[in-house]
Amino acid sequence: MTSEIKVDTISEQTSANGVTIDGLTIKDGNIIGDVALAGTTPTFTIGDAGAEDAALIFDGNAQDFYIALDDSADDLLIGKGSTVGTTPAISIDENLQVKIVATTATTSTTTGSLIAAGGVGIAADLVVGDDIKLLSDAAVIHFGADSDVTLTHEHNLGLIIGGAAPTLTIGDAGAEDAKIVFDGNAQDFHIGLDDSVDDLIIGKGSALGTTPAITINEDLQTTIANHANPKSAFRNHVINGDFCVWQRTASATTISDGSNEGYNSADRWQMTFGSSAGGSVVWSRSQDVPAEQGFEYALKISPSATASASGAHEVRFSTTLEAQNFPDLSYGTSAAKNMVLSFWFKTNKVGLYSVYFEHPGTGTAKRKYVTFTPAQSDTWERIELLVTGDTDTAFPITSNVRGITVCWYLDNTPNFDSANAANDWGTAVLINSSNNVNFMDNTSNELYITGVQLEVADTATDFEYLPFDVVLNRCQRYLQQFGSNTISGVDVTAGGDRLATMMRGSNNDTTLYADIPLLVPLRNTPTVSFNAMNIRQDATNYDISSFDQVHNFGGIVYLAITASANLNEGLAAQLRFTGSGGYLRMDAEL
Amino acid sequence: MFKKVKKINYTNDEGQTSLKTYKVTTADDKILFVPLKEENTDYQKILEWEKIDGNTIEDAE
Secondary structure (H helix, E strand, O other): OOOOOOOOOOOOOOOOOEEEEEEEEEEOOOOEEOOOOOOOOOOOOOOOOOOEEEEEEEEEOOOEEEEEEEEEEEEEEEEEEOOOOOOOOEEOOOOOEEOOOOOOOOOOOOOOOOOOOOOOOOOOOOOOOOOOOOOOOOEEEEEOOOOOEEEEEEEEOOEEEEEOOOOOOOOOOOOOEEEEOOOOOOOOOEEEEEEEEEEEEEEOOOOOOOHHHHHHHHHOOEEEOOOOOOOOOOOOOOOOOOOOOOOOOOOOOOEOEEOOOEEEOOOEEEEEOOOOOOEEEEEEEEEEEEOOOOOOOOOOOOEEOOOOOOOOOOEEEEEEHHHHOOOOOOOOOOOOOEEEEEEEEEEEEOOOEEEEEEEEOOOEEEEEEEOOOOOOOOOOOEEEEEEOOOOOOOOOOOOOOEEEEEEEEEEOHHHHEEEEOEEEOOOOOOOOOOOOHHHHHOOOEEEEEEEEEEOOOOOOOOOOOOOOHHHHHHHHEEEEEEEEEEEOOOOOOOOOEEEEEEOOOOOOOOEEEEEEEEOOOOOOOOOOEEEOEEEOOOEEEEOOOEEEEEEEEOOOOEEEEEEEOOOOOOOOEEEOOOOOOOOEEOOOOO | OOOOEEEEOOOOOOOOOOOHHHEEEEEOEEEEEEEEEOOOHHHHHOOOOHHOOOOOOOOOO
């Protein structure tokens, strides 16, 4: 049976106990005990639509909090304390905007105004008033609906743009400049688009276009402001560094003290056995070259008789370079420039090798040597040696005499060596290291060298290949050989080949005069030598006794040639090759 | 450029006033005709060779 009690007031019967209804006690306006709203749509309403605040206060031991309606602002507030609106933490306005009120700064994932232990999803834009930090290594920012482009942190290095075709575009096709600035410690640089003139500029500083180094216009024309370009043409001061020109002979040549010594086969290269050093070597043109470097030939040297280091004995090969080809060294000034000697080298005699440099100075030669040690036996490797500039002494660079001489030593020279691994420019006669390997100690030793380059630079560049005819032309400034010549393909095999027509002199019955056109002007008036040649006049042969006069007229050398007997007056005569290997050689080497 | 000399001769008998070349016979019997020009490195070597006691340039052959 259902009972119903209807009363206006229920008051406690005894003081201080309140009124209990089915376990729920009400006393002095307080409900004592747990309260749950049950039913199908339980609803707890605070307020009656009046113009007043309504609050739910959490009365803590040390700190109170509240959830309240600030009716004057129409905001729902969650705040600290019990006074509505004084210290809110979160507010929700009538437009459902949620505000976190605290301004606590953050430097970690556990500080700040809002801390989320897990992820946060945001369906639309995110605007951040200050810094963003991704605190994990290799953190990734993904772009695109399918994360097709990524920006990935690389620990201690930087950022990687990932994707199928990573592209960083600076600018939005607007009429404004765009640039990247490299903010250096002492010097800034920039790469930028100067939109007003449609130029790409690489320059110094951060202001676009003020100090350009390289400018590329819309027609791809490139302007370099200061063309101290290490890859400028003819940067290699060594002529025939790739051993492509062998005018005298390409056959193996045995060289020893006084025999074939000096320039003997490869143009611009000579072998020296100084102070009557013993032993002998064989020079040959080898096709054992570094793989995939483009060289056709190397110089191969191998001892054919052994020798040991002694006294002032020098065993070396070298090349000497003309002074006036070095206008860019600035020697004798504080701005003296460095050079780099680079070359490909292979040997089965591994050890320390000395490379000696000499320039004539202002009367007393200046000397310097550096050393290198091949890393492995029988393995091609590129050696790069820095040759610091001589700040103390210049040498005349306006003449056609010796400038820089570069020597590779095959043994040390006890009278003139040093225990140092290198010696800087000086006048003391120190030419190699006392630790120099003795390449001459075994006839099975061999070395190969090619790609020799000496350039004014601080670091080596790739070997500068020149067209063969250019190298030959440069070599012919120092040597021209008419007749048998490995390079021109001429090989005199039978007598009678005529080189020049001559006329007899008027005052000497045995002297004839010939003008020999030169291929290029020789460096100086040449030394003349010949092989298998004679003079023929009116079906009579005459031997050549001497070349009494040699005059260098630039494009022509004028020779006075003395025959072995008187010639007929008034008849022309021939200067002829008489057989295999005939040549007329003009040597203006350094 | 020669390295070692066997002998050096004048190329004529007219004396050094009209002399234009030296005939050099090297240690390995090569014959070179060297002009009397300062920038010729062979001529420079002849001048140095001549300074050595006992070295004398011989008459023309």
